[in-house]
Amino acid sequence: MTASVELRGVSMDFDKYRAVDNVSVKIEPGEFFSFLGPSGCGKTTILRMVSGFIEPTQGQVLIGGQDMRGIGPNKRPTAMIFQNLALFPLMTVWENIAFGLEVRGADKAARRAKAEQLLDLVELQGVAERLPAQLSGGQRQRVAIARALAVEPKLMLLDEPLSALDLKLRQHMRAELRAIQKRTNVTFIYITHDQGEALAMSDRVAVMSRGQIQQVDVPQKIYNTPTNGFVASFVGENNKFSGTLTSVSKAEGKFKTDVGSFSVTLGEGVSRESKCRLYVRPEHVEFTLKPKTGFNSVPITVEDVSFEGNFAVVHMRDKAARRLLAEVRNDPARPPPAVGSATNIVFAPDKALVLLDSEATAYAEKE
Amino acid sequence: MNELLRRYGKPLTGLAVFLTAFWLLFLVILPYFDMFASSFRPYLPAVDVGGPKDVYSLNNYLTIFENADWHFFGFTFPMTIHLWVFILTILFSCLTTIVSLLMCYPLAYFMAKVISPKGLATFLLLLVVPLWVSELLRAFAWFIVLAFKGPLSLTLQNLGVIAEPIRWTWGLWGYSGVLIGLTYAYILFMLFPLYNAMTSLDTNQIEAAEDLGAKWWQTHWRVIIPHSKPGIASGSVTVFMLAVGSILVPTLLNSPSSSWFTEVIYNRMFDQNDWNGGAAYAFLLLLVCIFFVTGMMRYFRVGLADIAK
Amino acid sequence: MTKKTSHILLWVYAVGFIVYLLAPLAVMAGAAFNNDKFPSVMPWKGFTWRWFDELYHDVYIWQYSQNTLWVALTVVALAVPIGTAGAILVNSLKGRSRSLLYAAMISPILTPGAVIGISTLIFWSKFSVPAGLHLSILGQTSFIAAYVMLMVLARLQSFDAGLEEAALDLGASHWQTLRRVLLPHLYPAIGAGALLAFFQSVENFNITKFTRGASNTLTVYIGSKARSGASPSINALATILIGVTIVGAIGYEVWRRRKAARLALLD
Ligand SMILES: Nc1ncnc2c1ncn2[C@@H]1O[C@H](COP(=O)(O)OP(=O)(O)O)[C@@H](O)[C@H]1O
Ligand SMILES: [Mg+2]
Numbered sequence: 001m002t003a004s005v006e007l008r009g010v011s012m013d014f015d016k017y018r019a020v021d022n023v024s025v026k027i028e029p030g031e032f033f034s035f036l037g038p039s040g041c042g043k044t045t046i047l048r049m050v051s052g053f054i055e056p057t058q059g060q061v062l063i064g065g066q067d068m069r070g071i072g073p074n075k076r077p078t079a080m081i082f083q084n085l086a087l088f089p090l091m092t093v094w095e096n097i098a099f100g101l102e103v104r105g106a107d108k109a110a111r112r113a114k115a116e117q118l119l120d121l122v123e124l125q126g127v128a129e130r131l132p133a134q135l136s137g138g139q140r141q142r143v144a145i146a147r148a149l150a151v152e153p154k155l156m157l158l159d160e161p162l163s164a165l166d167l168k169l170r171q172h173m174r175a176e177l178r179a180i181q182k183r184t185n186v187t188f189i190y191i192t193h194d195q196g197e198a199l200a201m202s203d204r205v206a207v208m209s210r211g212q213i214q215q216v217d218v219p220q221k222i223y224n225t226p227t228n229g230f231v232a233s234f235v236g237e238n239n240k241f242s243g244t245l246t247s248v249s250k251a252e253g254k255f256k257t258d259v260g261s262f263s264v265t266l267g268e269g270v271s272r273e274s275k276c277r278l279y280v281r282p283e284h285v286e287f288t289l290k291p292k293t294g295f296n297s298v299p300i301t302v303e304d305v306s307f308e309g310n311f312a313v314v315h316m317r318d319k320a321a322r323r324l325l326a327e328v329r330n331d332p333a334r335p336p337p338a339v340g341s342a343t344n345i346v347f348a349p350d351k352a353l354v355l356l357d358s359e360a361t362a363y364a365e366k367e
Numbered sequence: 368m369n370e371l372l373r374r375y376g377k378p379l380t381g382l383a384v385f386l387t388a389f390w391l392l393f394l395v396i397l398p399y400f401d402m403f404a405s406s407f408r409p410y411l412p413a414v415d416v417g418g419p420k421d422v423y424s425l426n427n428y429l430t431i432f433e434n435a436d437w438h439f440f441g442f443t444f445p446m447t448i449h450l451w452v453f454i455l456t457i458l459f460s461c462l463t464t465i466v467s468l469l470m471c472y473p474l475a476y477f478m479a480k481v482i483s484p485k486g487l488a489t490f491l492l493l494l495v496v497p498l499w500v501s502e503l504l505r506a507f508a509w510f511i512v513l514a515f516k517g518p519l520s521l522t523l524q525n526l527g528v529i530a531e532p533i534r535w536t537w538g539l540w541g542y543s544g545v546l547i548g549l550t551y552a553y554i555l556f557m558l559f560p561l562y563n564a565m566t567s568l569d570t571n572q573i574e575a576a577e578d579l580g581a582k583w584w585q586t587h588w589r590v591i592i593p594h595s596k597p598g599i600a601s602g603s604v605t606v607f608m609l610a611v612g613s614i615l616v617p618t619l620l621n622s623p624s625s626s627w628f629t630e631v632i633y634n635r636m637f638d639q640n641d642w643n644g645g646a647a648y649a650f651l652l653l654l655v656c657i658f659f660v661t662g663m664m665r666y667f668r669v670g671l672a673d674i675a676k
Numbered sequence: 677m678t679k680k681t682s683h684i685l686l687w688v689y690a691v692g693f694i695v696y697l698l699a700p701l702a703v704m705a706g707a708a709f710n711n712d713k714f715p716s717v718m719p720w721k722g723f724t725w726r727w728f729d730e731l732y733h734d735v736y737i738w739q740y741s742q743n744t745l746w747v748a749l750t751v752v753a754l755a756v757p758i759g760t761a762g763a764i765l766v767n768s769l770k771g772r773s774r775s776l777l778y779a780a781m782i783s784p785i786l787t788p789g790a791v792i793g794i795s796t797l798i799f800w801s802k803f804s805v806p807a808g809l810h811l812s813i814l815g816q817t818s819f820i821a822a823y824v825m826l827m828v829l830a831r832l833q834s835f836d837a838g839l840e841e842a843a844l845d846l847g848a849s850h851w852q853t854l855r856r857v858l859l860p861h862l863y864p865a866i867g868a869g870a871l872l873a874f875f876q877s878v879e880n881f882n883i884t885k886f887t888r889g890a891s892n893t894l895t896v897y898i899g900s901k902a903r904s905g906a907s908p909s910i911n912a913l914a915t916i917l918i919g920v921t922i923v924g925a926i927g928y929e930v931w932r933r934r935k936a937a938r939l940a941l942l943d
Pocket of ligand 1: 014017019037038039040041042043044045046
């Protein structure tokens with residue numbers, strides 16, 4: 001039991017404010033699909049349009065190929081896990097889980113049996129008679145999942161379901177959610193502002209900003225080949241250089257900045273005239289005393305080194321006082337440069353991405 | 368409204384709207400308008416309604432300036448009795464409000480900031496009986512206490528406060544009986560809003576004021592009273608409104624020469640059988656209440672929701 | 677004035693206040709046992725139970741008690757659904773329309789009972805509805821529904837609307853959502869509202885007095901004849917009511933303390 005979801009040119013206006021702007025995306029049956037974006041970018045609004053609590057001002061929502069306009073939330077094959085879980089406080093755990101069956105007229109024995117079965121599925125035993133208030137955060141989380149699964153939805157909608165949990169539990173629940181999704185093969189639409197979550201769990205990710213989708217792709221592509229500056233800065237860390245393209249040939253070019261001219265790779269839609277910037281990931285930066293042929297090089301001064309265990313983060317500044325970051329894998333034979341030392345960083349042209357400066361980039365920087 | 372439709376669907380939303388509309392239209396708004404309109408027309412037998420005599424005028428209101436006989440200790444004076452009763456009713460209702468406020472303020476402070484939570488539970492338990500006893504019985508209790516040569520007179524005589532027993536419900540003393548009865552009947556409607564407002568005041572604020580060298584009356588005047596404004600407004604509105612509209616307490620405790628405006632209205636309605644005249648006077652009473660409520664809201668800068676608490 | 681003396685003064689005042697509140701009720705209860713045909717405690721003419729006996733045999737009291745009960749139950753049946761619906765409606769609105777509706781809803785609480793009574797009487801007479809207890813019911817409902825509305829509205833403020841969405845999302849119908857999710861949350865307020873509505877109706881004098889026509893409720897009957905023809909059987913009735921209140925209050929307090937103790941054990 002699984003269904004595809006398609007948004008066709010969907011927009012949502014609250015009074016004059018456009019919370020979702022012309023979003024089109026197709027989600028395959030059985031897919032774990034995430035919407036990733038900063039808080040307030042319209043993720044919840046998209047989910048509420050899919051579940052039917054609000055109708056889009058423009059465009060269509062299709063579930064399993066069927067247009068959902070005019071169909072209420074209680075008639076759609078969806079189940080939502082709310083940001084605050086929304087467990088019914090006056091019902092016991094098993095009554096919560098069996099609520100969807102109760103309203104469909106199932107008898108008590110069947111409801112109880114199904115609730116027990118789902119409690120097993122989410123690995124939660126011996127709490128059936130308790131009230132939600134008597135559970136821990138992680139237990140409540142599982143009850144919410146079980147309650148949603150009880151109605152055998154074709155589509156699960158999850159609105160930042162892990163945000164209330166502490167770090168350790170969050171890591172654990174990630175794996176568990178992913179496992180449940182694979183086991184049930186229900187289409188999951190997952191919403192989060194946590195890039196780690198989105199990248200780790202999803203088959204595909206849609207990165208959003210200000211109501212618009214910036215990029216839809218598999219996690220590796222999102223990280224390695226972002227389509228614009230917003231995605232590059234929102235997902236993972238990046239070193240940013242402003243400047244201008246001085247020459248362009250096919251997918252390569254020369255980018256002139258205040259600390260030198262670099263050989264770069266051009267991102268999607270970049271041409272000589274476009275407003276763009278250069279992005280280099282910290283893990284693609286190496287330290288050398290002498291320039292390396294075929295590599296771009298920038299002289300820097302090391303300001304601080306923070307040791308994280310399997311890697312170290314080096315904070316530094318170039319001659320234009322720009323803050324830069326480098327990540328070096330832990331290797332006792334090759335320690336990171338000392339604090340205060342002057343040295344060079346180098347990076348390969350295929351790791352130097354010039355990306356379009358979208359409107360969203362400016363917005364993300366203000367944040 | 369759209370929100371409501373989405374949550375509860377058409378039938379249930381329709382039911383909620385229907386119930387509310389029935390209430391507000393047929394039990395509140397239309398009756399008020401009808402009373403207002405009727406108050407400008409003479410009260411006529413059914414055959415004359417809509418006839419040439421059925422014209423709009425201020426006559427029903429102007430009777431308040433008419434002279435009527437006022438009986439006082441066996442003498443009869445002509446005077447604008449309705450107007451006097453109207454004014455005295457308002458004055459004594461204000462007095463009731465002020466007396467209640469003065470009596471409740473220290474107690475509310477005591478309940479909110481002095482007594483321990485456990486003591487408060489016991490204290491509130493002692494208030495349960497006075498709170499649940501109906502207005503009728505509260506008034507009736509004072510009818511017995513205020514009897515001529517009754518418990519109150521005797522107590523005061525024994526204390527040496529008065530020399531002769533007082534006929535509390537006789538002559539102009541009647542207003543004192545009414546004042547005592549009204550205060551007793553409605554005082555808890557002042558106490559609880561005041562207490563609620565004071566409990567929401569952070570005790571640290573009082574201590575901060577004292578710490579900064581404020582004298583006890585300065586602390587009250589500058590910190591506690593301003594914070595209690597919503598409670599004062601709410602309590603005052605309730606007590607005034609109940610007092611000015613009371614019928615029971617005056618009926619039981621006043622004298623023929625100290626009547627209450629509600630009694631005048633009742634007599635006009637049912638003794639003189641002039642419903643529209645009663646409507647006019649009822650509208651005057653309503654106006655007084657509206658003035659009082661809006662005045663309180665302005666003066667204490669509180670909203671309707673604070674008053675209705 | 678030191679803090680200590682001011683606290684002592686306040687304690688004295690508080691005790692005095694309690695005496696002030698309770699003493700008149702005690703006097704009234706005492707008069708129920710005085711063997712004098714007027715309700716009084718002075719002069720004391722000896723102890724008697726006869727007023728209780730007289731009360732028991734008073735046909736009017738029984739008849740008007742029945743009227744009172746019917747009126748009160750009907751008012752509860754009308755005011756509770758109306759007040760609840762009104763609260764849900766006003767809670768779903770925002771801005772100006774909300775304040776306007778709210779003002780209209782609470783206006784009956786801020787209106788003297790006489791005014792409500794007269795307006796009800798005159799309005800329904802236009803439709804040839806004669807005076808009677810049915811009009812008392814309508815008049816009382818107009819302000820008692822407002823009390824219910826306020827209590828339910830206060831409770832609604834602590835309701836998480838997300839729960840309704842969760843129920844709908846799980847496939848519940850609108851009616852099921854109301855019955856299983858919203859109403860259970862509101863029951864305490866609705867119950868308290870019903871109780872308040874009942875007692876407000878029973879003790880209502882002003883509206884009923886103007887609208888009752890030739891019928892009577894207990895409160896109006898006693899209130900109207902208390903001064904002229906009161907017999908101490910009224911005191912007997914009052915004594916019984918006060919006794920019931922005391923028993924009820926103590927019972928409730930015991931229940932509350934037990935519950936608090938049980939909750940403390942759970943933690
Ligand atoms: N019911 C609403 N009325 C008005 N504005 C809303 C409403 N719901 C959401 N918004 C606005 O739409 C924007 C997107 O909200 P939301 O979808 O909740 O963001 P996210 O879930 O990505 O944090 C926010 O700026 C929010 O203020
Ligand atoms: Mg959100």
